[in-house]
Amino acid sequence: MPIRRPGNALPFLLLGAFRALIDELHRQLADQGHPQLQPAHGFALQMISRGGSITDLGRRLGVTKQAAHKTVIGLESLGYAQRRPSSTDRRRTDVVLTERGAEALALSGAVLNQLRDEWASRVGEDRMRVLEDVLERASEEDGMDRILGWLGS
Structure with a gap:
């Protein structure tokens, strides 16, 4: 009987796996022209891609409007985001x-797909699918929506 x-x-196992994926993602992003992107930028880029104002971004990230504004200023200085007057x-x-922000987001998705496939090749595709199914069922929600507001708490 295996030791429980x-x-x-x-x-810590989940966090270690997350950290391994994110560290490798950022190593590859740096190699492909995005050396200044940090893990927190990825969350912000995801939320910016959903559209909306700085207030919307802050709500999605679970941070104050001021913190969201600071994040936007940082992403603007790196060329990943811009502010524009609302059309409505x-x-x-x-x-x-x-364009650079959309490129980085698309590249991140491609790299994460590649890393997922590398993990599956190490543990087997069947075991990888079981892992994904178990994590999805255990969390009971979309991972991105569930964690974002919590990060800023």
Whole structure:
């Protein structure tokens, strides 16, 4: 009978796997022309791609409007996002991805697909699907929507 790990091991196993994926993602992004992107930028780029204002971004990330504004300024300085007047409300400023931001987001998706396939080749496709199914069922929600507001808490 296999030895059962203590419950406190699970969060660290999940976090270690997450960290391994994200570290390799950022190594490859740096190699492909995006050396200044940081893990937190990825979350922000995902949320900016959904459209909306700085206030919307802050709500999605679970941070204040001021913190979201600071994030946008940083992404603007790196060429990944820009502010523009809203087409529906003169009082509002929307945040959008630049071409470079959209490229980085697409590249991130491609790299993460590649990393997923590499993991599957190490553990077997069947075991990888089981892992994905178990994680999906255990979390009971979309991973991105569930974690984002929590990160800023």
